[in-house]
Amino acid sequence: DRTRASLKATLEKQRTKLEKETRRLAEADEKLNTFLREGGAETEDEYRMRVAQADERARLLGVIQNAESTIRRISGDERYAEFMIALEKYDPLSMEVQREEKEEMVADIEESIGSINQEIGQLNAAKKQIEEDHNLPLLLSQQAALVEELQSVSRQWAVYTVASHLLNQAVSTFERERQPQIVREAQSFFSRFTGGRYTRIITPLDGGEIYVEEADGTHKTLTQLSRGTAEQLYLALRFGYIRDYATSSVPVPVIFDDILVNFDPARRKNACDAIADLAEICQVLYFTCHPETVRDLKEAVPGAVVMGLGR
Secondary structure, three states: OHHHHHHHHHHHHHHHHHHHHHHHHHHHHHHHHHHHHHOOOOOHHHHHHHHHHHHHHHHHHHHHHHHHHHHHHHHOOOOHHHHHHHHHOOOHHHHHHHHHHHHHHHHHHHHHHHHHHHHHHHHHHHHHHHHHOOOHHHHHHHHHHHHHHHHHHHHHHHHHHHHHHHHHHHHHHHHHHOOOHHHHHHHHHHHHHOOOOEEEEEOOOOOOOOEEEEOOOOEEEHHHOOHHHHHHHHHHHHHHHHHHHHHHOOOOOEEEEOOOOOOOHHHHHHHHHHHHHHHOOOOEEEEOOOHHHHHHHHHHOOOOOOOOOOO
């Protein structure tokens, strides 16, 4: 009984101790849970992970601050923002290519500098040799003579150039103002045929190809004219010959055989007016099978006699 009572007392003592430790453990768990909740974690592992993340964040912030301090030291406070924008656009691959290109440019420039220095050395050596040459006074004298001769030739060239210009002006004036009477007459007719588009017919003094001048001063050769305009030019030359002959000799009748068949309506009317002018100094017989030509001629020469030819 004594042993049983002793064991019972011991058991009761241990039970009391267990309850006390259980309460302490519960309090510790409660404190731990409170601590975890304050740290934003659900478990101890999550808390440890958050602590590690916080330590890493603090380390990275330190790295960033050190980098910013370095950048500010390099760029200066005034250009810090501009420097940061440039860093954001930084492309390592592109910058490497640019670096290689700049290095090649530097190498080329250094090579050019070397070549230039070598050339300078050669020139200095040549200069020294010339200075030591006893023929230098003679060469300088020859140079002065050549310079004087060049100036004389330049003055002659200037005189010849001015003379050539004046001669060309005289030829141009003669071609413009002293053309043969037939060409002047033809020029008037040609201007009327073309409604004033072409104002002059020019026959060069050197016997070159005849050409015409437009109202804006542009020159055209015969090959540059359309077929219709070329035919009108040839007709104008014939009209000029007829008028010149009729005014200097006994007028004779003039016979035309449908010469306006290739004229457009506007130029046909102009040509009919020119024929009317010829009809004032000589008799004109005009044969045609085109009613519109008859109409234009009657308008130009109201007193014209129209005769139908039977078959």
